[in-house]
Amino acid sequence: QKEVEQNSGPLSVPEGAIASLNCTYSDRGSQSFFWYRQYSGKSPELIMFIYSNGDKEDGRFTAQLNKASQYVSLLIRDSQPSDSATYLCAVNGAGNMLTFGGGTRLMVKP
């Protein structure tokens, strides 16, 4: 059974701080990794994906991947109250199917 684990939170950070969201996965054959943001009552929307070891930056967001440790993270710099949401980690494995973690709820306090 492929597993994707996330701390459910809530993770509370003050406005302007860096929020660090973590995800571990069990399938060593996993090839690509996606971060989605989901506001309460809404559908997930893609933030970014990563498939190579190292860091990938997109605006205030940085995804970090370490395949040896089976660990992927998302950093949000200069966190804003509008970043308050649930962040879902998804892992693409065999058959090109996504397995989702349970999500981490982020709260950014003004």
Place this chain on the structure above:
Amino acid sequence: DGGITQSPKYLFRKEGQNVTLSCEQNLNHDAMYWYRQDPGQGLRLIYYSQIVNDFQKGDIAEGYSVSREKKESFPLTVTSAQKNPTAFYLCASNTGQGVTDTQYFGPGTRLTVL
């Protein structure tokens, strides 16, 4: 506008009823997916289809059925055999090619059993 539409937004079902959730996309995507999300949980795959007239069971297919007669449409029927259908249902699609191919989601349907 290109995108994925789901209807209805809210659906109420009585015990013993079958209900059908609609999902339509105009992105010319080959692959379509149905997920279920329970409160505070991640997404669980119900069914997926990678080509017209073909579909596969996901992790929690029992009590659900689908069809894929057109590339644009992938309706989901929640049957009376599904004992706990109250959940948020999400439809997604992608081209189905390449490991970085992103799945895009529709707005979802919230189903409540009365």
